[in-house]
Amino acid sequence: MKTFNVRQCDSIEELTNGVAMSQALYQIAPEFFNHAWLSKIKPDATNWGLRANNLRKVYQGIKDYFEMNDDDMNSTGDIDVNSLAKECNVESLIGFLQLILYCAVNCDQKEEYVGRIMKLEENVQHDVMKALQDLNAKAEAAKPQDADSNDKIKKEIEYLKSRLAEYETKCRKLDTQVTELQEDKRSLEDELSSVKDRFNKTPNWEDPSSPANMKIRTLQNQVEKLEEDAFKFEMQRDEFKTKSETLEKQLSEKVEKLNILTDETLRMKDELDILRNNQHKMAKYEASIESYKNKLKELSDLKNQNKELEEKNADYMENSLELENELRKAQSYKNQLEGYKTQVHDIQTKIIDETKRADKAEFELKRVSERINLVSNERDRLKSERDSLKETIEELNCAQVQQTVLSQNPPPDNLSHISQISNSDSFCHDSGNQDSIMDPNSDLPLVGLPLAIKERLRRLEQENKMLKVSVKEGEEKELIASQLEDANKRVNELENDVRTANKTICELQCEVNDMKYAQERETTHSDKDFSVLKNELKSERTKNKDLNEKITELQSKIEERESEVTAKPEEVQSLKDVVQDQQAQIQSMESRYQMYLEKCRNYIIQIDGKNRPQNNEVALLKKQLEEKNKLIEFIEKGNEKNREVREFEEKAVASAWYNLSLQLHKETATERLSNAVIGQSFLARQRNTCTRKSLQSLQNPR
Numbered sequence: 001m002k003t004f005n006v007r008q009c010d011s012i013e014e015l016t017n018g019v020a021m022s023q024a025l026y027q028i029a030p031e032f033f034n035h036a037w038l039s040k041i042k043p044d045a046t047n048w049g050l051r052a053n054n055l056r057k058v059y060q061g062i063k064d065y066f067e068m069n070d071d072d073m074n075s076t077g078d079i080d081v082n083s084l085a086k087e088c089n090v091e092s093l094i095g096f097l098q099l100i101l102y103c104a105v106n107c108d109q110k111e112e113y114v115g116r117i118m119k120l121e122e123n124v125q126h127d128v129m130k131a132l133q134d135l136n137a138k139a140e141a142a143k144p145q146d147a148d149s150n151d152k153i154k155k156e157i158e159y160l161k162s163r164l165a166e167y168e169t170k171c172r173k174l175d176t177q178v179t180e181l182q183e184d185k186r187s188l189e190d191e192l193s194s195v196k197d198r199f200n201k202t203p204n205w206e207d208p209s210s211p212a213n214m215k216i217r218t219l220q221n222q223v224e225k226l227e228e229d230a231f232k233f234e235m236q237r238d239e240f241k242t243k244s245e246t247l248e249k250q251l252s253e254k255v256e257k258l259n260i261l262t263d264e265t266l267r268m269k270d271e272l273d274i275l276r277n278n279q280h281k282m283a284k285y286e287a288s289i290e291s292y293k294n295k296l297k298e299l300s301d302l303k304n305q306n307k308e309l310e311e312k313n314a315d316y317m318e319n320s321l322e323l324e325n326e327l328r329k330a331q332s333y334k335n336q337l338e339g340y341k342t343q344v345h346d347i348q349t350k351i352i353d354e355t356k357r358a359d360k361a362e363f364e365l366k367r368v369s370e371r372i373n374l375v376s377n378e379r380d381r382l383k384s385e386r387d388s389l390k391e392t393i394e395e396l397n398c399a400q401v402q403q404t405v406l407s408q409n410p411p412p413d414n415l416s417h418i419s420q421i422s423n424s425d426s427f428c429h430d431s432g433n434q435d436s437i438m439d440p441n442s443d444l445p446l447v448g449l450p451l452a453i454k455e456r457l458r459r460l461e462q463e464n465k466m467l468k469v470s471v472k473e474g475e476e477k478e479l480i481a482s483q484l485e486d487a488n489k490r491v492n493e494l495e496n497d498v499r500t501a502n503k504t505i506c507e508l509q510c511e512v513n514d515m516k517y518a519q520e521r522e523t524t525h526s527d528k529d530f531s532v533l534k535n536e537l538k539s540e541r542t543k544n545k546d547l548n549e550k551i552t553e554l555q556s557k558i559e560e561r562e563s564e565v566t567a568k569p570e571e572v573q574s575l576k577d578v579v580q581d582q583q584a585q586i587q588s589m590e591s592r593y594q595m596y597l598e599k600c601r602n603y604i605i606q607i608d609g610k611n612r613p614q615n616n617e618v619a620l621l622k623k624q625l626e627e628k629n630k631l632i633e634f635i636e637k638g639n640e641k642n643r644e645v646r647e648f649e650e651k652a653v654a655s656a657w658y659n660l661s662l663q664l665h666k667e668t669a670t671e672r673l674s675n676a677v678i679g680q681s682f683l684a685r686q687r688n689t690c691t692r693k694s695l696q697s698l699q700n701p702r
Helices: 019-028 035-039 048-068 081-087 090-105 110-118 122-142 147-201 211-407 412-431 451-515 522-564 569-678 682-699
Strands: none
Touching (some): 019 048, 019 090, 048 090, 081 090, 090 110, 211 451, 211 569
16 A cells, blocks of 8 residues: 555554545546545544445445456455454455455556556565465356356256245245234134133023034134144245255255366366467467478578579679779770870871971972072073183184284283183183173273274173173072062962861861760860860961061062162063962962861860760760669678678577577476476376266266
8 A cells, every 4th residue: 555645554443444445546547436436435534434434435436346347346255344444354454455456457557556566575576466366266266267167057056046046935935824824813813812702701602503603613613724724834834944954955065066166177277278378389389380490491592592692792793803804904905095195196296297397398309409400500501601702702812813913012901801801701600690790881991992892892791781681680580489489389388287287187087086985085185186276276377477477578579679670660560460469379378277267166166065975975984883883882782681681590590499499498397397296197187077077967966
């Protein structure tokens, strides 16, 4: 009671008022023992009558609670409430406390109260468990356990109850008849006494023929008959009493025998329950053994599957290693390929530079060869002129000699001057330079010469002037022609550069087609190509600037020549036309150069547009590689999980076998101990019960 939050009770007398018990029941089942029921219990019960009234209410409430939960309270026996209220009977108090404990253990919050019981001391727990076992034993004793024995006992009890009811009804009828007869006897005795009084008072009683005597005789006969009947009824009553006593004795004996049989049936039922429980356990164990066998078979299958998975995993690992090696090789090949590409690009650039140098060298060679041819032609012409001049000089010398012979007074200055002229002419012819010819405006000493010689010398001077003019014009034409040739050669160089640019464009297109199959460094290649194109454009621009500068120089030279050569407008006009044609060609080359620039720009834009899908392809390949790595990691994790599951199942099977063997060993040990304590085997107990049933059936024939 101390475990409940109730009024403190230090003695048994304080428990007999029923207040603490009602508070405990209110805490156990507040939905049934509610506040209205608790208010009926009077707390200040000093009189034993009030205490008995409280105890009756508590006992009636417990009965109602048991009926609500379909529990049979009749097996626990009745509790003497008055003795508990008056004399503080300990057995009645123990019965009350057992009922309260039974209510606590079977209520909705039984786990809490069982936990409270487990927290008590060991001796208290033992007493509580013993009280609960007593209540359960009484309840089980009141309830029939075996079906066959219960039917027999019920039939016998019903038969005995019916016979007892018949005897009781007969006894009641006989009692009523006896009471009626006794009343009749009393009334007859009263009448007899009154008649006797009358008879004593009347004088003629001795006369037998008188009506009074006749009545008396009839009444006496009736009284005698009634007495006989009463005697017979008393005899029958005594017989019925004896019979009822004998039947009661037989019934009590049968009830005792039935109690013994019920005890035997209970014990047999307990053994049967134990055997059924053991059989159920054996079935469970067999099922568990079968399941363990199946698990072992499945374990072997799982081992095989695990081996296959391990082999597959090894294959996957080998494949992954091979793929990694191939990837490394491909990476190394890719690096080598990139190196080779760079080398090829460098070689191509070198080849282009060498081709440019070769073209330049070839052009210079052609130019030098042409100049050599011109110089050789001029040299031959000058040689021929020199020879002709030598012949003329010789002729003049001869004529002079002849003149000296004729005049015999030759002027030495003229001869020296002529020799100087011849020497200067020979020097001019030997050097091959037209600038060293003498000036026609130089004053020759013509005084003292004959007229023919003077005319010849004037004619020669005129021819010399004409030769000087023609030489100057030829030099100017040669200069202009050389400049035109230089411009044409520059134009050819520009055309070659454009051709090389076209070639580089074609090469770039080929490289772009190759870039579709490459995985990386597309942007770097495009940047390199773009830088190369930029460099080429810069070089072309510089060349264009050089051409413009040369054109401006040519224009300045032409203007100078125009100022110098004003006498030849036709030749100047022709030279201007040639220069204009060259300028038109240069403008067309510039337009072509701009067109090529536009093409390069469009091509660079196309390259940038094509790099995007290539980047998408590279991203897709990277994604596939990541998915493959994830798949390999997933397979490795699955293998790791399978290995852990296999180890766990092996440990579980081993622990299950160990626990099963330990449990079976414990059960066999407990069965042996129980058999040793009982002292009889199972077959001996079965024989005893069979003999008892046979004797009972012989003693109680129907």
